[in-house]
Amino acid sequence: MDEFDLIGRYFTRPPRHTALGVGDDAALIDTSPGFQTVVATDMLVEGVHFFADADPRGIGHKSLAVNLSDLAAMGALPRQALLGIALPAADADWLAAFSGGFAALAARHDVDWVGGDTTRGPLNLCVTVLGAVPRGAALLRSGARPGDEIWVSGAPGLAALGLAQMRGDCTLGGAARAAALKRLHTPEPRVGLGIALRGIASACIDVSDGLLADLGHVLRASGTAAGGSPLAAEVDWAPLAAALAAAGGPWPDDAALLRNAVLAGGDDYELLFTAPPPRHAAVAGLVAQTGVPLSCIGRVDHAVPDASAPPIHLIEGDRRTPVANLGYRHFG
Amino acid sequence: MDEFDLIGRYFTRPPRHTALGVGDDAALIDTSPGFQTVVATDMLVEGVHFFADADPRGIGHKSLAVNLSDLAAMGALPRQALLGIALPAADADWLAAFSGGFAALAARHDVDWVGGDTTRGPLNLCVTVLGAVPRGAALLRSGARPGDEIWVSGAPGLAALGLAQMRGDCTLGGAARAAALKRLHTPEPRVGLGIALRGIASACIDVSDGLLADLGHVLRASGTAAGGSPLAAEVDWAPLAAALAAAGGPWPDDAALLRNAVLAGGDDYELLFTAPPPRHAAVAGLVAQTGVPLSCIGRVDHAVPDASAPPIHLIEGDRRTPVANLGYRHFG
Missing domain, CATH: 3.90.650.10 (PurM-like C-terminal domain)
Known part of the structure; x- marks a missing residue:
């Protein structure tokens, strides 16, 4: 059972009021007559997606970049990002560099960083991005x-x-x-x-x-x-x-x-x-x-x-x- | 430095095109003339938010419930959910019970489960929810x-x-x-x-x-x-x-x-x-x-x-x- 089987078997339900659900780079939601909201989540885990000693500025950049890439693959304009983060400890130098890398890429793409959650735990970064695409124009x-x-x-x-x-x-x-x-x-x-x-x-x-x-x-x-x-x-x-x-x-x-x-x-x-x-x-x-x-x-x-x-x-x-x-x- | 200091110091930037950013239970986005999209993320970590041997059906329920609670605190109608999940291994029984608990609560609130990300790592659940509220009616x-x-x-x-x-x-x-x-x-x-x-x-x-x-x-x-x-x-x-x-x-x-x-x-x-x-x-x-x-x-x-x-x-x-x-x- 790889993650595609797993997603298909356990994590997929037919949507009732959403234009496009599980299975593409992002979901599409009809939020206005002219536009659809595009939303995607990607999680990055230490030791799987980056090395424990990686440059924190790069980790901040990459955690947002891989999410913006999902919006790019839909043809969407990125608008907002949220960050869920589990940290083993609150290290000021690491946090300054990490948040600097995240914020710099967000600013370059005019993405608002609008929320998230901060908790203690093994280092894990879960970013959610929202974007917009004219209705019917998304690249599937x-x-x-x-x-x-x-x-x-x-x-x-x-x-x-x-x-x-x-x-x-x-x-x-x-x-x-x-x-x-x-x-x-x-x-x-x-x-x-x-x-x-x-x-x-x-x-x-x-x-x-x-x-x-x-x-x-x-x-x-x-x-x-x-x-x-x-x-x-x-x-x-x-x-x-x-x-x-x-x-x-x-x-x-x-x-x-x-x-x-x-x-x-x-x-x-x-x-x-x-x-x-x-x-x-x-x-x-x-x-x-x-x-x-x-x-x-x-x-x-x-x-x-x-x-x-x-x-x-x-x-x-x-x-x-x-x-x-x-x-x-x-x-x- | 507790997480509130940390969020204020590193994770807060003024939004440029978002009605309400970091600092409330959820963010508010103007997506149509009449309604705002409400979005929130909560992360749950094994050993911090639930015990390692907890009933997986309950973990599935709770991971969505705490997010729907953020929407409730804004007066929003829940619409969609995304799940980012890091798993140490793909255990079919655990996954069936977990996803069943998540999906049952989603169905009860008519919430579409529209996407997410599945990866290997220490057990971590990061749920993002989207909801809707008439413009100006959110409870701040x-x-x-x-x-x-x-x-x-x-x-x-x-x-x-x-x-x-x-x-x-x-x-x-x-x-x-x-x-x-x-x-x-x-x-x-x-x-x-x-x-x-x-x-x-x-x-x-x-x-x-x-x-x-x-x-x-x-x-x-x-x-x-x-x-x-x-x-x-x-x-x-x-x-x-x-x-x-x-x-x-x-x-x-x-x-x-x-x-x-x-x-x-x-x-x-x-x-x-x-x-x-x-x-x-x-x-x-x-x-x-x-x-x-x-x-x-x-x-x-x-x-x-x-x-x-x-x-x-x-x-x-x-x-x-x-x-x-x-x-x-x-x-x-």
């Missing part, structure tokens, strides 16, 4: 259709390479190490990109579990929404390798490590989205508008009847290999 | 005025007596024990009462830190809102003792234990509110309307110039004793 996981192109922002794999460096699994040079650790510790939520993708993207998710795993969520939700099996997809290695190269380097020669970082590494908080081919130029135009690199990395295909898992193939040169739906699992 | 902590009567629902002290029983600090008879443990483990959020108090109460808070401590929050917020020192108050012991007697018993003879449970025990999740004397009959009429016992337990008085802490006096017969602003503190 379930809108991908066969033929859509698959896009991703930035350079997936950077955060996983930073983690590999910290674990001693690879040794990066100075600039590469700095870029990878920056993405791991202080990811930038793609808020402006998410908003710009309204009306262009057919589906969107943020990459937190891993590229293939999160693509799998999109393919499953989209296939189910169309009343069938999960959709299939092809993913090209070349543009992913090019995106990583463009983000700096040099990266390790270890092909398995690189491939695992790019395809299965979580924690990048890039946006993975789909769009119909006629919107290719519109998407490409967003690079200049938002300043965020975008790569077209594959295509959505028709569902394979009776497939329980989304069938994803990786294209490398003239090789076409089925790949497992890799990704981080908290349980199981 | 800051509305009490000199001369207002002070009211409380139910029988404050019950939960603390349940805790004292569990710790071996007293031995209650069967019926008394059952009533006290029920209040401790499965408190009933006073949602209907909070809504009924709109337009009647001048200020409201839920009793989670302790009766005098939470009254202190009201007196401080109301004095500050009026541009001065915290307001003063007199609290009568007789109606509090009568409320406890009406809730069952027999209760322990230990006067110090009883007094501490009633005045400083947290975790009752009753509503403490103020109303002008001309509304006395309207408040008393709510007992029949809501089925919730209500007691008039004192009066708000004028601020004492230069008082840093709200001056509260306890009236017992013809004795008038200053009482410290007791209550639970997580730090310091």
Whole structure:
């Protein structure tokens, strides 16, 4: 039983008066005739999401960033944040740095910090964010259709390479190490990109579990929404390798490590989205508008009847290999 | 540095586009011309808010109940809930009971369970609730005025007596024990009462830190809102003792234990509110309307110039004793 089984089995009830409940990056609530309120919660635990000795300013940044990333994946404008925090002790230096990192990112995105709860306990950060989206304009996981192109922002794999460096699994040079650790510790939520993708993207998710795993969520939700099996997809290695190269380097020669970082590494908080081919130029135009690199990395295909898992193939040169739906699992 | 200092020093920023930010039971967001969205977060930690071996169904109930209590204290109608949960392991029996307790209370209040986050870690439950209130109708902590009567629902002290029983600090008879443990483990959020108090109460808070401590929050917020020192108050012991007697018993003879449970025990999740004397009959009429016992337990008085802490006096017969602003503190 991994956390997806667990959520489906125990934590999912059909909503009675909510536009969209459990299962996407955030919930949608009809709060006014023109707009929907978008709300999401993410919890960060010491030893699971960050190291005990991590820079508290970075922890403050990241605890809000991963939540804003959920709003970005819905195309929402962030408005408010609440922080539930359990602390083993009240350490003034730690609190000043932590709250400074949180507040700086909030201010940069014009997010009001409006409440929360403070208690004693093993270090745990639970952030809730609220945002707004014009009614019907939210980017859902379930809108991908066969033929859509698959896009991703930035350079997936950077955060996983930073983690590999910290674990001693690879040794990066100075600039590469700095870029990878920056993405791991202080990811930038793609808020402006998410908003710009309204009306262009057919589906969107943020990459937190891993590229293939999160693509799998999109393919499953989209296939189910169309009343069938999960959709299939092809993913090209070349543009992913090019995106990583463009983000700096040099990266390790270890092909398995690189491939695992790019395809299965979580924690990048890039946006993975789909769009119909006629919107290719519109998407490409967003690079200049938002300043965020975008790569077209594959295509959505028709569902394979009776497939329980989304069938994803990786294209490398003239090789076409089925790949497992890799990704981080908290349980199981 | 207790958690109130900590929140004030590190976790409070002036909101830019939010009607009410940090400092009340919940935040208020203008989401439509007619209504405000009310949002609150409460975190529960194993060993702090519940025992490790507590009934998981009760933990599920309580984690939502304490949050609905924050909405009740604002006079809001609960609409949605999100659950962030850190679990040491995925235990199917525990999860079924926990989620059943959470979902049953949600269903009883017509609350949609719309999302959350599931992760591995020391057991921690962070619930966020959203509600709605007509614009301008929310019950704030800051509305009490000199001369207002002070009211409380139910029988404050019950939960603390349940805790004292569990710790071996007293031995209650069967019926008394059952009533006290029920209040401790499965408190009933006073949602209907909070809504009924709109337009009647001048200020409201839920009793989670302790009766005098939470009254202190009201007196401080109301004095500050009026541009001065915290307001003063007199609290009568007789109606509090009568409320406890009406809730069952027999209760322990230990006067110090009883007094501490009633005045400083947290975790009752009753509503403490103020109303002008001309509304006395309207408040008393709510007992029949809501089925919730209500007691008039004192009066708000004028601020004492230069008082840093709200001056509260306890009236017992013809004795008038200053009482410290007791209550639970997580730090310091």
